[in-house]
Amino acid sequence: MNYVLRRLVATLPVMGVVAVIVFFLIHLSPGDPAALIAGDTASEGDVARLRASLGLDQPLWTQFSLWIGSLARGDLGTSIFTRVPVTELLAQRLEPTLSIAVITTVLSLVVSIPLGVLAAHRVGTWIDRLVMLFAVLAFSIPGFLVGYLLIYGFAIEAQWLPVQGFVGLSEGVWPWLRSLILPCVNLALVYIALLTRMTRATLLEVLHEDYIRTARAKGLGVLPVLLHALRNAAVPIATTVGTGIALLIGGVVVTETVFAIPGIGRLVVDAVQRHDYPVIQSVLLLSAAAYVLINLMVDLSYRLFDPRIRY
Amino acid sequence: MIIRTIALAASFALLSVLGAAPAASAQDKVFRLVPASDLKYLDPLFTTNYVTRNFAHMVYETLFAPDSQGVPQPQMVDSYSVSDDRLQWTFTLRTGLKFHDGSDVTAADAVASLKRWTAMDSYGRAMTAAGAQWMALDATRFSLTLEKPFGLVLEALAKYSSLPPVIMPERLIKAAGTGVVDDVVGSGPYMFKRDEWVPGNKVVFVRNPHYVGRKEAPSFLAGNRGGLLDRVEWIILPDSNSAAAALINGEVDMIEQVPPDYIETLRKSPDVKILPAGAYQGALVVNQLHPPFDKPLARRALLHAIEQKKFLTAMGYPRDLRMDHCATFFICGGDDSTAGAEPFMKPDLAKAKQLLTASGYKGEKVVVLIPTDFQSLQGAGLVAVQTMKDIGMNVETQSMDWPSLVSRRVKKDRPDAGGWSAYATHGVAASIDSPLNNFMLGAACGNSMPGWPCDKGLDELRSQWMQETDPGKRRDVRDAFQRRAYEVAPYMPLGQFYGATAVRKNIKHLELQTGDVPMAWTFDK
Numbered sequence: 001m002n003y004v005l006r007r008l009v010a011t012l013p014v015m016g017v018v019a020v021i022v023f024f025l026i027h028l029s030p031g032d033p034a035a036l037i038a039g040d041t042a043s044e045g046d047v048a049r050l051r052a053s054l055g056l057d058q059p060l061w062t063q064f065s066l067w068i069g070s071l072a073r074g075d076l077g078t079s080i081f082t083r084v085p086v087t088e089l090l091a092q093r094l095e096p097t098l099s100i101a102v103i104t105t106v107l108s109l110v111v112s113i114p115l116g117v118l119a120a121h122r123v124g125t126w127i128d129r130l131v132m133l134f135a136v137l138a139f140s141i142p143g144f145l146v147g148y149l150l151i152y153g154f155a156i157e158a159q160w161l162p163v164q165g166f167v168g169l170s171e172g173v174w175p176w177l178r179s180l181i182l183p184c185v186n187l188a189l190v191y192i193a194l195l196t197r198m199t200r201a202t203l204l205e206v207l208h209e210d211y212i213r214t215a216r217a218k219g220l221g222v223l224p225v226l227l228h229a230l231r232n233a234a235v236p237i238a239t240t241v242g243t244g245i246a247l248l249i250g251g252v253v254v255t256e257t258v259f260a261i262p263g264i265g266r267l268v269v270d271a272v273q274r275h276d277y278p279v280i281q282s283v284l285l286l287s288a289a290a291y292v293l294i295n296l297m298v299d300l301s302y303r304l305f306d307p308r309i310r311y
Numbered sequence: 312m313i314i315r316t317i318a319l320a321a322s323f324a325l326l327s328v329l330g331a332a333p334a335a336s337a338q339d340k341v342f343r344l345v346p347a348s349d350l351k352y353l354d355p356l357f358t359t360n361y362v363t364r365n366f367a368h369m370v371y372e373t374l375f376a377p378d379s380q381g382v383p384q385p386q387m388v389d390s391y392s393v394s395d396d397r398l399q400w401t402f403t404l405r406t407g408l409k410f411h412d413g414s415d416v417t418a419a420d421a422v423a424s425l426k427r428w429t430a431m432d433s434y435g436r437a438m439t440a441a442g443a444q445w446m447a448l449d450a451t452r453f454s455l456t457l458e459k460p461f462g463l464v465l466e467a468l469a470k471y472s473s474l475p476p477v478i479m480p481e482r483l484i485k486a487a488g489t490g491v492v493d494d495v496v497g498s499g500p501y502m503f504k505r506d507e508w509v510p511g512n513k514v515v516f517v518r519n520p521h522y523v524g525r526k527e528a529p530s531f532l533a534g535n536r537g538g539l540l541d542r543v544e545w546i547i548l549p550d551s552n553s554a555a556a557a558l559i560n561g562e563v564d565m566i567e568q569v570p571p572d573y574i575e576t577l578r579k580s581p582d583v584k585i586l587p588a589g590a591y592q593g594a595l596v597v598n599q600l601h602p603p604f605d606k607p608l609a610r611r612a613l614l615h616a617i618e619q620k621k622f623l624t625a626m627g628y629p630r631d632l633r634m635d636h637c638a639t640f641f642i643c644g645g646d647d648s649t650a651g652a653e654p655f656m657k658p659d660l661a662k663a664k665q666l667l668t669a670s671g672y673k674g675e676k677v678v679v680l681i682p683t684d685f686q687s688l689q690g691a692g693l694v695a696v697q698t699m700k701d702i703g704m705n706v707e708t709q710s711m712d713w714p715s716l717v718s719r720r721v722k723k724d725r726p727d728a729g730g731w732s733a734y735a736t737h738g739v740a741a742s743i744d745s746p747l748n749n750f751m752l753g754a755a756c757g758n759s760m761p762g763w764p765c766d767k768g769l770d771e772l773r774s775q776w777m778q779e780t781d782p783g784k785r786r787d788v789r790d791a792f793q794r795r796a797y798e799v800a801p802y803m804p805l806g807q808f809y810g811a812t813a814v815r816k817n818i819k820h821l822e823l824q825t826g827d828v829p830m831a832w833t834f835d836k
Contacts, residue, residue, distance in 0.1 A: 032718040037352055039359030039473065044761070046431075047721060050357065053490055081351040082510040083493055092509045151556050163557040164548060166512075260548050260557075262512035270511045273714050274351065 004296070011292045018288045019071070022281050023064055031275040032056075033080050054080055067281065077278030079271075086282045089267060096166045097263040099176070100255075101248035103184040105241065108191035113237070115192070116199025117226055123204060131196060138193035147186045147258035154182060164260035183259040187252055191244050198240050202233035234305035242298030246291045339541040340836045342818070344829055345554045347568035349547045350514050353503075354491045356431045359473035361739065365567075365828050368532060369516055369543070370411070371477035371497035374402065374421060375469035376532035379825045381645065383469035384533035386525070387416065387478060387498070389451075393464075397780050400455040400464060401448070409521035410480055411495075411502045418447040423481035430489075432474040433753055434467035437777050462780040463747070471532050471828065472741030472748070498522070500538040500832040514545035516831075529833045531825050539820075539835040558583055558813055564836075565814040567829050571627030571687060577813045587632065588812040589827025590642050590740040593622055593805030595695050596751065596762040597733045601725050603677065603704070604732060608670035610800035614655055616663035616702045619806030622735075625690035628808040637807035640752060640796045642744040644807075646786070651794035663702040674705045678726040680734040682713040691735035691805055699733075720761040735805065739827050746773045746792045751802045764801035 034051035051057050055066075070077055076086035119131040155163040167179040206212065206229040215225050253265040264283060271279035302309045346365065352358045355367035376386040385391065389405040408416035422445045429435030429443065442458025455464065468476055483492050495503040501516035508514055524535035546563055548554035551570045557563045559580045568588060569577060577583050597604035597613070604610050623633040637643040638652035677699055681692040692708075699706045709731075711719065716734060724730035738750050746769075747753045755773070756765035772792040779785040812829070814821060819835040 030715060030718055032721065035717045035721055036714055037358050037360075044721060044763075046359075079510070083353070083491065084508075084510060089510060092512075148552060151553065156556055156560055159560070163560050163562055164553050165546070165557075165562070257550050258553055260512070260546070260550070260553055262509050266511055266549075270349065273712070275714065275718075 004300070007296050007299075011289070014292060015285065015289060019068070019281070019285055022284045023067065024060070026275070026277055026280050027060055027063070029275075033275040033277070036274055037081060056080075067278070071285075076282040079279050080276050081274055086278050089279060090264070090283070090286070093262055093264045093267050095168060096256075096261050097249060097265075099166075099169070099180055100184060100187065100252065100261065100263060101245055103177075103180050104187045104191060104248055105245055107184055107188040108195055108244070109241065111188070112192040112195035113199050113230075116196040117203060117230060119196065119200040120203035120207060121222070121226060123200075128200075131200070135193040135196045138189040143186060143190065143254050144258055146189060147182070147255060150182045150186055151258070166261045183255050183261055186259070187248070187255050194244070195237065195240060198237055199230075199233070202236050203229055206230075206233045231305055235302050238298055238301050238305065242294050242301075246294040249287070249290050249294070340539070341542045341544060342540045342565070342831055342834055342836065343544045343546050343563040344831065345548045345557070345563050345566045346514075346545045346829075349511055349549075350545065351510070353493070353495055355477055356428060356474055357491050361473070361827070364471075364473055364475060366503075366514070367475055367477050367497075368471070368499065368828050369501045369831065370495055370499045370503050371475075371479065372499050372536070373469060373471070373476055373532070374404075374478065375465055377469050377471055378530040378533040381531075383465040384527075384530075386469075386533055387421070397460060397462075397464075398457045400457075402453055402455070404451045404453075405523065405525075406451065407523045408498055409523065410498050411519055411521065412480075413521055414480065415450075416478060416498050417450050417481075418453040420481045421478050422447045422453050423484045424478045425476060427479075427484050428474070428476040432470070432476070433747055434463065434470055435474075435476070437461070437747065438464070438467060441778070460778045460780050462785055463777055469532075470741075472739065500524075500536045501543055512547050514547075516543040516545075517541065529823055529830070531830070532828065536832045538832040540831065543831045555813075558815065561815060564818055564834075565812065565829065567812055569811045569813045571629070571811075573813075574629055574632070574811050582816055583813050584816050584821065586812045586814060586821065586824055588810035590644060590807055590809055591737050592637065592642065592740075592743050592807050593619075593626065593691055593735060593737045594751065595691070595733055595735050595803040595805055596720075596760075597802060598726065598731055598762055599765070599801070600723055600763050601730065601732070602675045603667070603670060603672045606670040606672075607799045608666050609672055610803070611798070612663045612666035612670060612702060613699065614797075614800045614803050615659045615666065616698050617655075617803055617805065618658040618698075619804070621698075622691050622694050622805040623808055625694045626687040626808065627690060628687075632811060633808040634806060637804065640743075640749065640793050640804055641789075642740045642807065645740075645744070648786070648790050648793060650790035651797035655797065660701060667702055667704070672704070676727045677704045677706045677732040678730070679706060679708050680716045680719060680731050681708055681710045682716050682734075683710045684712045688713075688735045688737070691737075695733060695735055695805075723763070737805075739810075741827070746776050746789060752792075752796055762802065766795070766799045766801065768795045769799065769801070 034054060034056055035047050038047045038050050055063065067077065078085050079089060115131050119128045122128050151163050154161045161182050162179060165179055167175040169176045212225060212229055215228060253269050256263040256266045268280060268283045271283065346362050348362045350362050350366055352360065352363050353366065355363050372387050374386060374388045375383040378384050387404055387408060389403050391400060391402045393400050404416060404418060404421065410416060425445050429439050438461055441461040444456045445453060447453045470476060478498065479492060480496055483494050483496060495505065500519055500522050502519050504515040504517055518538045518541055522537050524537035527534040529535050548557060551573055554566050555573050555577055558566055558577065559582065574585060578585055597610060599605050619637065620635050634643060636656065638649040638656055639647045641647055679692060679696050682688050696706050696708050719731060720734060722730050726732045742748060742750045751760055751762065751764055752769065754760045754764055755770050756767065769792065772788060772795055776785055776788040776792060779788055810827060817836065820833050823833040824830050
């Protein structure tokens, strides 16, 4: 418990540093949200009027202290453009993002771990080579291209699945799942490739350990040996899975764009393109918090796989 | 604090999952449109972005509105009278007009809206300069009193493009002061569903049950705009390929602006029709604060070198959606004039080089900004670079995304010190077609666009044009204005093309769609 508390307390200075860096990097980068809001045919006077009304003519330190003050009160601010509270924007994006993250992770684990185990068990055979060929291809082909191919095959030609859009769980489990199949398969391919290779490599290492040889010598069957080895190979796999979940929660822009999924990735990219400061600052800060928390959970999960680990 | 915020966001999400009812019932007639860009801002008087203008025409109405011929027609106004000297106007609102919240539209609402508009818009400011005074006379009548003649009263009140004079409740305007009006309460054919708005993803409208339509048939923004569809959804699809696939698959009904390289693909789909979506003109904006384009001779030199056909080809528009040459600073195909355009009908590189030398050009660096994420303007920008090199300019190309370009172009620094010299853009007909509407020619000295054009001669002729109440004489002044524009070349027209809208063939009343505003209120399924 003490370890968890210490880790949580240690996140505070990390978040502070992230807040300062994010704020000043964003504000010092070239760009003027007032000019973007005003539009292509606005005059310089129109832009200046708008800049003043948004408070963007204030000194940078004043803007920073106002933002930190709001953060301390739990207020993430309001989008400069849409004038919608950032909390509301995040809430709208949370369901699609979490849906994608959960389904993609489950799909990746269900497919990649058996594949990795199979490849390690049959190392050097055609099965191993086939699995590795799949992993290399899935890793190498750009995600947007796979996305377009999936759309062409399953949405336009077969008409089984929708081209775009996210349907909330409130409209039914099947419509929700149907809207997620193509984007999650698209995303999962990369994670399957990564986890398959990771599982194969770590398992191969473990399979050469003395205790595995002993287990085999004692007459244990193939499956119990593999399961025993897998538990010992689980720590690096868990680390990779944790990093993957953090990346998915942080947003997967290309997939969200191709399939028009309103996730956090698109929210942050749209905000960056517009220089919507409150949205960028809040999303990056919360993404950093999510990374820290997921890493903590991954660290804690190590004990499940290896009781020798102590904190 | 962070945990508290995450918990708050999570509870919002959970509530939205558990508590939300299905958005539209199965029997509702739902029309799904992919707008040209995401709706970012709701107040139509705080941005000139076209998507906000289109949003405004869904939820608000104007006192007058242009019909399909561009002629102002009474819309919220029932009748009006004008004195012989055209300085005293009286307007009477139609009876029964109601806002979305069920309250009556009154003359006080109209006056408050017009006063707010006159502070923001170029037409409005011109009316104020002519001494315009607005006054509510009773619940349905209000007056306009001018000190000086102003020949464009009805055109101004029927202005439909950026910063339209929409009518909002007086109470919201008072509450906002000089700031943004956040609540969307109009009297237009559709009501904005703020609770279903997901910025960057979806904008939802439902039919306005309080809408009182005119007796006349719909004609562009005029006539009966009573919606036939129960619900209109704007689906934001930033990826053009996915948008085209969604249209072919029937998941959306219309793409407002099809990128040029998708037009032919969509034409091949048996279920999709391509419609022209308003006239546009390309424009090369040049910085007139610094050499070489601070000299009219250098600007004219470049104008002599421009071959519009090359620019429009590079922008990617197919032959049937572009003109080989449009010889006016305004829009071709209407009441256009070629006054002053004769020397520039064909490119003349020898003349261009001669004028450039005469302007005193000494090889100063010319920085051209190229937007890499805006395919058509990237093409136009690259042709501009080649054209400048052809006449001997020392050109440097700087590539960036469009938002960066928009931020960069307001800088007044020298081109070799972080400033710029030129960039390509385009404007829709309503932002081009008159000495006041035209985004560059309408900018008077002192309050100017990036590029900072300033010519006292144009300012004087523009004022004359606005004051002239006789249509024939006003046309003559406009021709004089254009001749002067060709002399001083405040920017370079790059040719005229037409936007393309793609729509499913099962949508009814497509023949009524004209102009560049998607007229969802006329469609049916």
